[in-house]
Amino acid sequence: MTFRLYDTVTREVRDFVPLEEGKAGLYVCGLTVQSEPHVGHVRSGVNFDVLQRWLRHLGYEVTFIRNITDIDDKILVKSAEQGRPWYNLAYAMHRELDKAYAALNVAPPTYEPAATGHVPEMIELITELIGKGHAYPAEDGSGDVYFDVRSWPSYGELTHQGVEDMEPATDADPRGKRDPRDFALWKGWKKETEPKTAAWPSPWGPGRPGWHIECSAMAGKYLGHAFDIHGGGVDLRFPHHENEQAQSRAAGRPFASYWMHNAWITTSGEKMSKSLGNSLTIPNVLEKYRGIELRYYLVAAHYRSHVEFSFEALDEAAKAFQRVEAFLERAGVSTGSTTGVAGELPEAFVTAMNDDLGTPAAVAVLFEAVREGNRADDPKPHAAQVLAMLDVLGLDPADPAWGGGGDDAKLTAAIDALVSGLLEQRAEARAAKDWARADAIRDQIKQAGIEVEDTPDGPKWTVS
RNA sequence: GGUGGGUUGGCCGAGAGGCGAGGCAACGGACUGCAAAUCCGUGUACACGGGUUCAAAUCCCGUACCCACCUCCA
Missing domain, CATH: 3.40.50.620 (HUPs)
Incomplete structure (x- = not known):
């Protein structure tokens, strides 16, 4: 084709x-x-x-x-x-x-x-x-x-x-x-x-x-x-x-x-002219959203379609993309060096891209693969496909281009040490079926901006 | 005056004659101590008025509104 x-x-x-x-x-x-x-x-x-x-x-x-x-x-x-x-x-x-x-x-x-x-x-x-x-x-x-x-x-x-x-x-x-x-x-x-x-x-x-x-x-x-x-x-x-x-x-x-x-x-229906002030300059937007989220927002619309920018829409886009990231995380491939060795692109994705860079349709294929992966016993093959698609769109979260330097890793380790202590106390409370105390601990962690999820592999935390 | 584009569900955003793209939000269910995440299910949307057709969001005619460009704005 x-x-x-x-x-x-x-x-x-x-x-x-x-x-x-x-x-x-x-x-x-x-x-x-x-x-x-x-x-x-x-x-x-x-x-x-x-x-x-x-x-x-x-x-x-x-x-x-x-x-x-x-x-x-x-x-x-x-x-x-x-x-x-x-x-x-x-x-x-x-x-x-x-x-x-x-x-x-x-x-x-x-x-x-x-x-x-x-x-x-x-x-x-x-x-x-x-x-x-x-x-x-x-x-x-x-x-x-x-x-x-x-x-x-x-x-x-x-x-x-x-x-x-x-x-x-x-x-x-x-x-x-x-x-x-x-x-x-x-x-x-x-x-x-x-x-x-x-x-x-x-x-x-x-x-x-x-x-x-x-x-x-x-x-x-x-x-x-x-x-x-x-x-x-x-x-x-x-x-x-x-x-x-x-x-x-x-x-x-x-x-x-x-x-x-x-x-x-x-x-607001108007051309983003240079006289509009600076709330929409890239450095400003990047204070609130990650580059990968902004890129996803831009890629999800067709290049020939007019886009009415709003922070609400960008917010939605960020959430949508986080769904993809959460899937990769779960599949255990997000931090690996899988870039470039990912799976084959689904045919529907290729068809979409070949048709005048049909990124909206391509993104739909991406989300279908995510859902299938979430449903499957073994998410890995689906994750590989997802990564392949993300790679072509320049949206692979594992791409070193997104930064994620050494400081981050240090910080993560430090937070993990603090959070895991609390999570142990919560585990004890849960074992004792002291739900009130367990929830209180989770709320305490949440107040620090950290979400706790219980998974089959035990509790996991993420910065929300 | 010339040229081009647009109007799609609560929101974003695809599609371009016949199976309800996808996402966000919402609601119901499963799972969970409760959540979260995830999965399953639910919506009958195509600016308005005509027409063509067995069938129109999609084609034709008309109307309204919006936008871009017309000499140094991506």
Whole structure:
């Protein structure tokens, strides 16, 4: 059975046929590192991480490039507001993003190129476009270079829009554009307002890259002029991806075969914009929920479905996932080094994943396996299947990526020593059928935040 | 004005012509000293109005409401 995915261009789910058999080239637009990452930002990271893992599972040799935009208008504005160099802000936020990805077990891509490191590649591409008559230096002496939308008849093909139907830019400043829809490939340095460090030499004078050009240049450099899949958030379809494709193809590069776009996460029906305050930043959410729980929440919804974020829903998701963990614990495989040597994936799971990464259906299969395992005399084979599924989804609790360092083990031992003393007293009370005292001890332990469960193997405690 | 998406039970969230995805919560039962966990069982949901069909949450027409993008937001 082949892997099928939804292509934004054809608007249908179609077979994935790579350009080169056995290999998959994937480019995903990463973030503009201008502020702390929030839940919405990280969704794309998790979604494409699942894609990457699934392609690898299918046996593809994956080259995964996810860029970092580390110079742009907003970075300049924000850093100025904060009174620090733009590169300091970008670098600090980049490190925050790395931390957020790590906390969610988002595997690093093959390479994470930054825009500022690829100015020569961009200049080369822009020069080529000017040479072919698809771009022009602004006539107002600003040092800007624009892509000439009118020179490229298929402009709009990605998002199925005609140039005539597009709303003319409302940002009143036409600068030196021939057509208001023309977009900047290169932005001339504005001496009066922009720091000198934000300008690079170019044939058109000092300046910095336009937003879209970086992705065309970097995708071309690391994946070749034609590659398999290009991904990003829905908002990037237009103008970003439309422009990437236009400028790449105008330069004679075929560019991506498939376009994938993940949907939004909103809060109270609204876009999770960066101005919303910081209650939804990853560091904040991780104070209340574990990374694996947040990841489960994100994976349990289909990547093309809009998700209305709420802490109530995240809470439910966390409980659901704990059910899986409790099963693994019971089956006695949760702490073993079973990662990677787990059982076979159920066919229904594979079918679900092959159908445009149908993670909701895949998760349903996961829970069915958990129930069967709970019912079975020997849960181990089911547990092995469960682990195999979790591994593909990046949700294996035993994965060292989740941390669980040595301090934890020490703490656990210390608590165990304290709790076991109390549990012995409770056992004595129970043996004497002194239920009141037994329950009082259990309540006492519970007040410390520790739940006691009686199992066939004796009482077990967990931090609730 | 253009383009696209959405409205599913108490809640989250799948599905895309005919067997009630899955999870959370609730209720009943089993197990338990009581719990917890687990298992078994219970719900007749698809925005509204028409239509097509033996059969519609799913297809068609219309209506309402919501959302996203339209030049630097994942």
